Structures are given as structure tokens and as C-alpha cells.
């Protein structure tokens with residue numbers, strides 16, 4: 001049996017988008033409550049009944065959340081223009097080595113705006 005397993009995380013951070021045209025409101029520094037959904041896919045171990053412990057996802061995310069929570073995202077290497085598209089790619093590169101079967105990362109910037117990424121660079 002194959003399945004998809006998803007774990008959700010939240011953090012607060014400030015950012016601005018410096019490359020936008022003059023007059024765009026997002027040039028100004030502002031903040032969001034970001035939500036990150038990390039999904040893995042794989043075979044379910046028939047004895048235990050899971051792909052692997054979702055604590056592995058939490059453990060892989062912890063140093064990244066420690067780095068980003070209450071930070072200015074633009075100050076983080078690789079997030080100089082921190083759109084949710086760029087943030088998805090940043091999380092992917094950091095998580096992929098530690099999370100077999102990494103399948104999708106979705107980042108919500110607001111309750112109505114989100115980006116999903118499946119590692120297609």
C-alpha cells in the first residue's frame with residue numbers, strides 16, 4: 001500500500017519584495033503568519049502501519065523553523081527575494097536530503113494565498 005503523509009507547521013516572519021515595481025505595497029516591510037505543509041509519499045510498512053514516523057518531518061523542520069521564526073526573511077541566505085515560490089524551493093533543498101519520498105511542499109502566506117512545489121527545478 002502506498003500513501004501520502006502530511007505534517008503542518010507555522011511560523012511568523014517579516015519580509016519585503018524588493019524587486020517589485022515602484023508603488024507595489026509589498027515593497028514595504030510587512031509580516032505574515034506562514035503555514036508550511038510538508039508531504040511525503042511511500043510504502044506503508046505493513047507491520048507498523050506507517051510510511052515512517054512523522055516525527056522525522058518535525059525533526060527535519062525544527063532547525064529551519066528556528067531560523068525563520070520571527071526573522072526578517074530577506075536576511076536569510078537564499079531568501080533575498082522571499083516570495084512563497086522561492087520559499088518552497090528553499091525548504092525543498094533543505095529538507096530533501098533528510099526526508100525520503102519528499103513529495104510536495106505547500107506554503108500559505110495568507111489564508112487565501114498559497115504555493116505548492118513538487119521539486120521540479
Ligand SMILES: Nc1nc2c(c(=O)[nH]1)N=C([C@H](O)[C@H](O)COP(=O)(O)OP(=O)(O)OP(=O)(O)O)CN2
Nearest residue numbers: 017026030032082083084085109110111112113115
Ligand atoms: N506569486 C506571488 N504573489 C505574491 C506573493 C508571492 O509570494 N508570490 N507575495 C505577496 C506579498 O507577500 C503580499 O504580502 C501578500 O499579501 P496580500 O497581497 O495582502 O495577499 P492577500 O491574499 O491577502 O491579498 P488579496 O488579494 O487582497 O486577498 C504578493 N503577491
Ligand SMILES: [Zn+2]
Nearest residue numbers: 015026030032
Ligand atoms: Zn508579504
